[in-house]
Amino acid sequence: MTTRRTFLKGAAVLGLAPAIASAQSTAGKVVVIGGGFAGATAARTLKALAPRLDVTLVEPNPVYTSCPFSNSVLANLREISQQEFRYDGVKRAGVTVAETSATAVDATARTVTLADGNRLSYDRLVMSPGIDFNWGALPGYDEAAAQKMPHAWKAGAQTVLLRNQLQAMDDGGLVVMSAPANPYRCPPGPYERASLIAYWMKIWKPKSKLLLLDAKDAFSTQRLFQNGWAELYPGAIEWVPLSKGGKVTSVDPATLTFTTEFGSHKAAVANVIPPQRAGAIAGQAGVADRTGWCPVEPVAFESTLRPGIHVLGDAAIMGGMPKSAFSANAQAKVCAAAIVALLAGVKPQDPILINTCYSLLAADYGISVAGVYRPDKGQLTDVPGAGGVSALEAVGGLRGQEALYAASWFRTITAETFG
Amino acid sequence: MGRVLLPVLASALLLAGPAQAADAPPGASSCTGCHATTKIADSVIPRIAGRKAADIVTFMREYRSGAWPSSVMGRIAKGFDDQQTNAIAAWFAAQPE
Missing domain, CATH: 3.50.50.60 (FAD/NAD(P)-binding domain)
Known part of the structure; x- marks a missing residue:
């Protein structure tokens, strides 16, 4: 102490x-x-x-299940139990926990x-x-549909459900994901998920592909993700932006079908990241x-x-x-x-805050986005000249180093949070 | 001289209490999102509590200028001027290791 x-x-x-x-x-x-x-x-x-x-x-909930690193559970790199944290440390700090x-x-x-x-x-x-979730904002998607087309955007049973569906999929099956418009929890999360599913498919379902339907034309850390996909998983991930018909207008849980403004896509495994x-x-x-x-x-x-x-x-x-x-x-x-x-x-006092988000594209391939923020004109604003994404040209084992930092960060942030 | 510091930082793994943020200077409480206040097993991120203020300042300046290569710290150090950096360094230096 x-x-x-x-x-x-x-x-x-x-x-x-x-x-x-x-x-x-x-x-x-x-x-x-x-x-x-x-x-x-x-x-x-x-x-x-x-x-x-x-x-x-x-x-x-007596147990908190962490969303950070839950994409690694989908790729069988972690067990869901490694995502779980209890409130004993919070109680030890003298906090009364009302369950x-x-x-x-x-x-x-x-x-x-x-x-x-x-x-x-x-x-x-x-x-x-x-x-x-904004149930109803995406026609066809409700709590019952989430049992067929998991969101896995609150970690726990949904994460395990999606992992099990992936493992049961035939090699050659098409995984379809949908990503929402901004804002939503964890901006790079859908792209880390696509990466780690591709990582897992490369080993276990090499004939399978992943289609990522996006309600946006740009996303967090986009160039690093796209460069990484080309390097690690050529041809395995197809990203469809808003302007190419990526916005999903309805889903059908009975047939695992996503309908967009441009057509429809039937999935072997469907992951809907709904509006929030x-x-x-x-x-x-x-x-x-x-x-x-x-x-x-x-x-x-x-x-x-x-x-x-x-x-x-x-x-x-x-x-x-x-x-x-x-x-x-x-x-x-x-x-x-x-x-x-x-x-x-x-x-x-006026604060300064930092954010750093790590994303994994493979077990040993990490990237990050960081920012420094301060109050300006009534809202938290990026400090000019600070922040940004990992170097586009990785030298000296940078991607592997950032994967190690990501793992260390997770151990630290969960200890700092839960005690 | 900053170049011999990393192993020293990495080996500084003594136990400390929870972050005392009430009077920490702006920015300091965010550092502990990565630089833990307690000993973390297998972390490759060094703890900074109890390190010499001058050493922290040197590192931050070199990260900011790019003289000392980094993955993420250069991007973060650019968000703090000398005065802010000095205050954060002094505060961490005064925390138990």
Whole structure:
């Protein structure tokens, strides 16, 4: 543990000892809804910064299944159990974990009603509900259809279902994926998934091909992915952009058929990554706008619609910052510090945030996209000249090195989040 | 001189507590998304807590200029000016290893 002596020494370097002293004694009630990368980080960081705070994390699932690295489960590079994290470390940090869901938020009375009948009051509420799917936004796709055409965009049973379908597929079968328009969880995710399925097919189903139908004409880290596909899997992945008829207008789960503006495609295995919005409780709480996502100010990530509620992670509109686990963790640490400041009556400092997203194109082939962000004109904005993608020309084993960094990052971020 | 630092950083794997972000300077709390506050088995990413501030500053400057080649740190270092970098380095230097 950090001792008070080293802690104060660190603070003294920056002349911040008085503020630290107030953080140590800051009291109040904070409720966190949703125990993913944002929520679990926020809860633990709040207790680390202000041990006297009463922090409750509301999360119905006893086990969190991580989406980052779940594409490696599809490629049989990992077991789903390696994606699973419990809340013991969060509890050890002094956080009360309410293993139930939030059913209602009253932003005026500052209360959260829980499915188990309890009601929690709060001074500050953190909402990190992640995403829900816009069932019905894609005709033919609903929860029943997801059992035939898995989304696997919330990791867990859906990931295993898609993996099992791939393994049962005849060699030569066509895998069809659909990717949604922006914004959605994990911008490079669909392309990493296509890569790792191709990686797996090259070994186990060498006659199979993958068709990726996209509602966009451009995507994250596009040149690196396309160069990698040409190098590693020539002819195995066909990407169909919006302008070439990539937008899926309906699906038929009975026949595993995707219909686009230009025709239809019948799949042996179908993966639909559906249109998304903030988790449903955000709409109920009044923090989601008509886009389905949650606008926030860029310093403490407080809702611009409901004071006293901070929204983090995939559910929030974070300007230039993508919906990623790294972003969620970084936002949560900034938000926790800001909440401690606000509860102590201190103005939070303007933050700087970093995001780094790694994608694997093969077990030993990684690429990344990074950015640095700061508040500007009311939203988080890319710091000019910083960030960008991995070098297009890989020298000195760069792709292998980034695959190692990706694995190290995953071990780190999950430890930083869940303890 | 920065070139002999990596093994030193990589071997600095003593246990530390959770990140204390309340009064960390802007940007510092994001670093621990990769540079762990606790010992991580098999991580190839060095911890930076408790390292000398001057060494962190040297690395960040060399990453920023490209004098020290990197995969991702050059892209990140370009987001911080000297003053911001110095503050982050001083803060990490004051954290327990």
